[in-house]
Amino acid sequence: MLRLVVLVSGHGSNLQAILDAIADGTLNAEVLAVVSNRGDAYALERAELADITTAFVPLKPYREAGRPREDYDRDLAELVASFDPDWVVCAGWMHILSDPFLVRFPDHVINLHPALPGEFPGKDAIGAAWEAAHRGMIMRTGCMVHVVTSVLDEGVVFATAEVPVSATDSRDDIEERMHAAEHVLLVDVLRGLADRGEES
Numbered sequence: 001m002l003r004l005v006v007l008v009s010g011h012g013s014n015l016q017a018i019l020d021a022i023a024d025g026t027l028n029a030e031v032l033a034v035v036s037n038r039g040d041a042y043a044l045e046r047a048e049l050a051d052i053t054t055a056f057v058p059l060k061p062y063r064e065a066g067r068p069r070e071d072y073d074r075d076l077a078e079l080v081a082s083f084d085p086d087w088v089v090c091a092g093w094m095h096i097l098s099d100p101f102l103v104r105f106p107d108h109v110i111n112l113h114p115a116l117p118g119e120f121p122g123k124d125a126i127g128a129a130w131e132a133a134h135r136g137m138i139m140r141t142g143c144m145v146h147v148v149t150s151v152l153d154e155g156v157v158f159a160t161a162e163v164p165v166s167a168t169d170s171r172d173d174i175e176e177r178m179h180a181a182e183h184v185l186l187v188d189v190l191r192g193l194a195d196r197g198e199e200s
């Protein structure tokens with residue numbers, strides 16, 4: 001069984017997709033803990049409803065104490081490592097992880113990003129795709145699951161899915177289509193890892 005710690009910052013629909021797949025027996029995995037950098041993340045409520053251990057680890061106290069973000073990442077890694085996960089899954093985690101975190105889980109931190117490799121890196125990938133679609137520059141965007149490295153939204157790509165877009169789409173249209181694609185893609189990747197017995 002794949003042992004997962006899921007990092008979240010927001011709504012948690014991707015976390016929910018993982019929990020639903022586990023609950024209906026189509027994903028042989030266990031979510032050991034859900035960790036958020038935001039106290040108001042609805043993802044935490046989803047985890048609590050599923051009886052999963054949660055932790056809220058804010059960056060603010062580190063900032064206020066003038067401590068570098070590497071300290072935060074090191075402490076976060078310590079907490080995550082205490083659950084002994086096979087994989088750390090960033091599912092809507094809006095915080096760039098630095099080396100002090102990544103060295104604790106080499107090549108075993110994966111991230112879901114709402115764009116295809118090399119396209120729309122960074123924060124508002126869906127907004128950027130919507131603008132490009134609106135200008136008639138693209139007919140599709142997509143999403144990917146990739147291994148996290150210290151370079152933003154790069155690292156080995158495990159899987160991608162295309163999401164069609166058109167100039168008449170609203171941002172909500174694209175967002176809705178994107179999320180539907182992400183839920184399938186993320187669970188598929190985890191299923192693949194579980195099936196291949198890639199626990200370590």
Ligand code: GRF
Binds near residue numbers: 012178179
């Ligand atoms: C997703 O689009 C993910 O790709 C991005 O943030 C969004 C999170 O959605 N990084 P949710 O919190 O899983 O609903």
